[in-house]
Structures are given as C-alpha cells and as structure tokens.
Amino acid sequence: MRKLPPVFAGLGESAVLDWMTGVAPPPAAVTGEVAAQLERMIAALRADAAAPGATFTATGRPTVVSGHRDYTRQERIWSRKFDFEVGVGRFGAITDEARAAFPALGAAVEWDTADDTHRTCWEGLSAEERGREIMRTSSGPGISRHHWGTDLDLWNTSAVHYADGGSLANEYSWLTRHAAAFGFIQPFTARSAAVAHAYTEERWHWSYRPVAEPMLEWVDAHRSTVDTRLRTLWGNSARYAFLRAHWAEFVFHVER
Structure with a gap:
C-alpha cells in the first residue's frame, strides 16, 4: 500500500472506518482540497469554452448536483428504491436477468415506480434480486464513494445529456481530456461496467484520485475489518442480502 496522503494523518482505524462508511464526515482537509481543485478545473473549462474559436459554450447549470452523502x-x-416508493419515479437499469424473468417489462430500460406492471414484477423479485437491480446505478449505504468527500456528480445525472449530441457532450469530452490534470478521474466507465457486479457507466461522476485511490487501497488492506463494520451497520436485514455478498466487487470494479 502506498504511503497515505497527509489527510489521513492522525486518523486511527476506527476513524477511517467511520469516514469511509459515511458514519462520520470526511476530514475538512479533504473537502477543502477537492473543492479547490474542482474550482480550478471548472474555471479552466469555462476559459477554454470562452476562448476565440471555441467550439462549445460551457453549461450555465450549477456544477455539482450531488457531492458528499452520509450513511x-x-x-x-x-430504502426508497428497495420499497419501490411511488415518488422515486424511474431508477436503475433493468438487468438481463430481470427482463428474462419478467417478459412483461418489454423494452423498458429503467424501473418505473409509477408503472403498475413494473410494480408487479418488482414484487416478484427476492430481496437479493432487488439489491442486484438497485446496485446497477445506485450504491448501498456504507459503500458509496460519495461518503468519502472525494466524489462528485456534475451538472446532471441523466446519461442522455452526455451521449454524442447531448447537451453536456462537449463538457464531457473536455473532462476526458483535461480532468486528470486536476486530479479527477471517471471511476465508472463502460469498461469498468463490463464485468459482473459493477455499476453502469456514469459520465457525470468524477472522483478526486489523490485521496480516493489511497482510500481504496486502505479498504483493500482492511477488507475483513471493513466487512465486519458493514455487517454491523446492515444487521441481518434481508434488504442488504445482496450487499453482504457482493459489496467488495462493487467497491473495486472501478477505473483506477
């Protein structure tokens, strides 16, 4: 394991566990460094967009739509997705397994809590199968990278905006070419998604690698301890059956 960066200084095992599972907030040094680097990166993007001959105009939308989230x-x-609450609306990416089990889902791409057919199909899933569906696009409590204070959802979390010709396609193209210079990487890509038990591609989700990578290495070196803490947080609830079995795969099946 590489030498931990200064933001880990003075933190014991229990403190890091609380941080990585979202029970405690990330150190102020982390959030401050991430915010400063993000500001620099977005300023550079906007400067390039405003330069003579630029081929795009940077979006005026608020930059961060979701940052740190606690447990x-x-x-x-x-829980709202697991319980298929009507107010959730559309979520997830229907897996091939669910589509094969429930032909009534037809060509739908996402689950829709307002659709009675979808609700009937959802109720036919086991607790573990529900977890499988949710985890394609939404992390479970305790293992979300958003707990770390290193990860940000930028501008909009709908994939259509980032596709070729989408309203944020130019911003995404710029990020793929320049974000690394500011320390940011896209952790969930088409390549990382091409294995079992991984999140789908998220072009809006960017991670501050100078802290996120050492955190990932720390988790790797303390898997047993992390597993024990997660099982304590989740208890024996059936809604976390899939997470108990597969949490590590989702944590480590990422771009690094």
Whole structure:
C-alpha cells in the first residue's frame, strides 16, 4: 500500500472506518482540497469554452448536483428504491436477468415506480434480486464513494445529456481530456461496467484520485475489518442480502 496522503494523518482505524462508511464526515482537509481543485478545473473549462474559436459554450447549470452523502442519506435513497416508493419515479437499469424473468417489462430500460406492471414484477423479485437491480446505478449505504468527500456528480445525472449530441457532450469530452490534470478521474466507465457486479457507466461522476485511490487501497488492506463494520451497520436485514455478498466487487470494479 502506498504511503497515505497527509489527510489521513492522525486518523486511527476506527476513524477511517467511520469516514469511509459515511458514519462520520470526511476530514475538512479533504473537502477543502477537492473543492479547490474542482474550482480550478471548472474555471479552466469555462476559459477554454470562452476562448476565440471555441467550439462549445460551457453549461450555465450549477456544477455539482450531488457531492458528499452520509450513511443516513444513502440509506434513505436505497430504502426508497428497495420499497419501490411511488415518488422515486424511474431508477436503475433493468438487468438481463430481470427482463428474462419478467417478459412483461418489454423494452423498458429503467424501473418505473409509477408503472403498475413494473410494480408487479418488482414484487416478484427476492430481496437479493432487488439489491442486484438497485446496485446497477445506485450504491448501498456504507459503500458509496460519495461518503468519502472525494466524489462528485456534475451538472446532471441523466446519461442522455452526455451521449454524442447531448447537451453536456462537449463538457464531457473536455473532462476526458483535461480532468486528470486536476486530479479527477471517471471511476465508472463502460469498461469498468463490463464485468459482473459493477455499476453502469456514469459520465457525470468524477472522483478526486489523490485521496480516493489511497482510500481504496486502505479498504483493500482492511477488507475483513471493513466487512465486519458493514455487517454491523446492515444487521441481518434481508434488504442488504445482496450487499453482504457482493459489496467488495462493487467497491473495486472501478477505473483506477
């Protein structure tokens, strides 16, 4: 494991566990460094967009639509989807397994809590199968990279905006070419998604690698301890059956 960066200084095992699972907030040094680098990166993007001969105009939307989320907030997101609450609307990416089991889903791409057919199909899924569906596009409490204070969702979380010709395609293209210079990487890509038990591609999700990578290495070196803490947080609830079995795959099946 590489030498931990200064933001880990003075933090014992329990403190890092609380941080990585979202029970405690990230160190102020982390959030401050990430915010400063993000500001520099977005300023550079806007400068390039405003330069003579630029081929795009940077979006005027608020830059960060979701940053740090603690365990409680992530648990609420998870539970609303698990319980198929009507207010959730569309979510997830229907897996091939669910589509094969329920032909009535037809050509739908996402689950829709307002659709009675989808609700009937969802109710036919086991607790573990529900977890599998949710985890394609939404992390579980305790293992979300948003707990770390290193990860940000930029501008909009709908994939259509980032596709070729989409309203954010130019911004995404710029990020793929320049974000690394400011320390940011895209952790969930088409390549990382091409394995079992991984998140789908998220072109809006960017991670501050100088802290996120050492955090990932710390988790790797303390897997047993992390597993024990997660099982304590989740208890024996059936809604976390899939997470108990596969949490590490989702944590490590990422671009690094």
